[in-house]
Amino acid sequence: MRLGMLASALAVTAALATGSTMLALPAVAQDGATITGGFDVGPGGLQGNFNPLAATAGFTWLVTYFEPLVIWNAELTRIEGALAESFEVSDDQLTYTFKLAEAKWHDGEAFTSADVAFTIRLAQNDKSGSVLAARLGSIASVETPDERTAVIKLSKPAANMLDTLTKLMMLPEHALSKIPVEELAKNAWWSATPIGTGPFKFSRYATDQYVEVVANPDYRGGAPEAARLINRYFKDPAAAIAALRAGEIQFTYVDSNDVSTFADAAAFEVIEGPSLVVNYVGFNQEVPLWKDLRVRQAFMYAINRDAIIQSLYGGAAEAANCVYTVDQFVPEGIEAFAYDPEKAKALLDEAGWAELNGDKPITILTYYTSPLVTNVLAAMQAMLAQVGINIVPRAVDTPTYNSIVYGETYGDFPLIFAGLQNGPDPSNINIGLNESQIPPAGANIMRVQMPEVTAALDAALGETDAAARDVAFQEVCKATNANLPWATMWVANRYGVASTKLENFVWTPAPAGGPFQAHPEKWSVAQ
Known part of the structure; x- marks a missing residue:
């Protein structure tokens, strides 16, 4: 029955209409x-x-049209200069010195170190709408000894600082400084x-x-x-x-x-290439249904991830048993959560699921609106129904999704199907799981407060030795595998x-x- 359901989902995808709408675009320039x-x-x-x-x-x-100080190369193997011609990190990893390129803003004004200091202060202030505020919290000061030198000083080592700076587009102080911070986001x-x-x-x-x-x-x-x-x-x-x-x-x-x-x-x-994004079912920790670990484990055993990967993703995904799939961050001995609906049923019985919720419908919110994910959620829905969990998918556009999960009525969405970056720097997963990243500080939209997970993440983020850092992120993998703040599904390939x-x-x-x-x-x- 499961294979028949998956085949039906594929048939739905194949039957989609493919019309496009012509737009009245401005005339093509003659010089290019x-x-x-x-x-x-x-x-x-x-x-x-x-x-x-x-x-x-x-x-x-x-x-x-915007640029950061530093940027990943196209192969995502190293970070190199962008608006910074060069950069150095001190031996104690507390001082980052950037020599700035001779650049101009689009209105002709010079780009200077004052713009760097302004941008960082703005991004550290969550009133600006910045999603980077918590990630920049270890920056103690920004010094500008001259117009082409910016020195960032940290209060403690943060091995993910350069990766965070790749996402921080430099902004013009002369154009934005007069706008009140509270009015800037919109x-x-x-x-x-x-x-x-x-x-x-x-x-x-x-x-x-x-x-x-x-x-x-x-x-x-x-x-x-x-x-x-x-x-x-x-x-x-x-x-x-x-x-x-x-x-x-x-x-x-x-x-x-x-x-x-x-x-x-x-x-x-x-x-084609790996997305470096882990897709997961997120359990809103403000909802009592998910307090029992056995219920969260039941999701992992009830969903046949391999069948979905082969039938819907065409094999172009890898099952995730923690927040990582890269070998260097996945230790031996973690639970593989092989498909076992009978074990899922037993766990739900032990947790008293019939009394907790029974077959009452549970909305699973997502911002993925593609036919592929529609079919994936239909497959999950059928598999979970077989063990007594009744999920109902709700797909919305991204702005609507963000207004819900970051809003004050966050108890209104019990489950989500989403994705979060877990590479090329493994520390990226921190924003979705660390207790310090609960909105508005960060993107821990499931309001996860699991001491073992937060401690593992904090230790990994503070580790500056490369070899020891890999081991530290293996501990993050162990903690997420054991505690299941999310039901991790897979890391899929992405295509253009x-x-x-x-x-x-x-x-x-x-x-x-x-x-x-x-x-x-x-x-x-x-x-």
């Missing part, structure tokens, strides 16, 4: 090509994703007149349709090859794929079940499809869209 794509956070995009302080995704696009500046230092300048936002940026001729890396980039929003993945095939766009994200349709298409290149007409185009399936060194100033398209 226009590159159009679904560059944001998947085919649907995230309308309103303009403020990098509040962004949790979409950096593939934001980094075309200020019109972000979607109307933002200025950065990147290779493209913000041009216009057509509400819920597209964002346009135009070439910055004064970019320190040289004037961009393309005259402009357009980031289009689509109602669903099928519409984005149809637009790609029709030549309306040159790039989009796709789900794994759409990849095969491009296998023999000479006009397109499929780009690009037109072969694109030249020098770099896209990496990085979590949150990066940022990573893609050099958009070099992108071009054959005419």
Whole structure:
């Protein structure tokens, strides 16, 4: 019956319509090509994703006009300079010195160390809407000995500091300092007149349709090859794929079940890589149903993760028994949670599930709206029903999701199906599980307060020796495997499809869209 259900889900996916909607885009510039794509956070995009302080995704696009001090390379193997020409970390790992590039803001003003100090102070203040406040808490001061030197001093070592700084886009003090901090998060500046230092300048936002940026001729890396980039929003993945095939766009994200349709298409290149995002069922710890570990364990035994991975993800995912799947962070001997519905039933009986909830429906909230995830949740629903748990999926857009899980009525969502970055730096998982990261400080939206998990994370974040750090993150894996703050499902591959007409185009399936060194100033398209 389970296999029949999965086959039916696949049939639903195959039957989706694939229409696209033509937009009235501005005329093409004569002095260079226009590159159009679904560059944001998947085919649907995230309308309103303009403020990098509040962004949790979409950096593939934001980094075309904003820039951080440091950035991951395209292979996600090392961190290198961006607005910092060079940087040094002291032996005690308490002092970070950045030599700044000679750069200008898009309005012609010079980028200086004062902007660095301003941006960090702003990002440390959660009243600004910053999602980085807790992660920057160990910064004690920012010194600016001259206009091209910024020195960050920490109160304690934080091995994840450089990774955090890759997500912190530098902001102009002269343009933002007069806006009250409390009004900054929703200020019109972000979607109307933002200025950065990147290779493209913000041009216009057509509400819920597209964002346009135009070439910055004064970019320190040289004037961009393309005259402009357009980031289009689509109602669903099928519409984005149809637009790609029709030549309306040159790039989009796709789900794994759409990849095969491009296998023999000479006009397109499929780009594949690990997402470095762990998908999980999150248990809202403010809801009494999930206090008993045996109930959380029952979820793990009841869901046949291997069947879903093979049937729906086409094998392009790896089951996660803790928050990591990378070998160096997964110790031997942790529980594998092999599919065992009878064990799940026994655990629920021991926990008194019939009295706790019985077959009452339980909403599982998600921001994933693709057909793939619709089918995944349908599979989970059927499997959990077999052991006596009745979940009801509710998919909403990302802004709605964020307003719910970060809001004050957080007891209203008992379960979520979500994903969180667990690489390329393993410390990224901290924001979703550490007690210190409960909103508004961070992204611990399940309000997890598990001492063993927090202690393991704190120890790993404070470890500065590389070899010892791997062992420390193995302890994080053990703690999450034993305590199950989440029912960890899998880490899936991620895919993009690009037109072969694109030249020098770099896209990496990085979590949150990066940022990573893609050099958009070099992108071009054959005419």
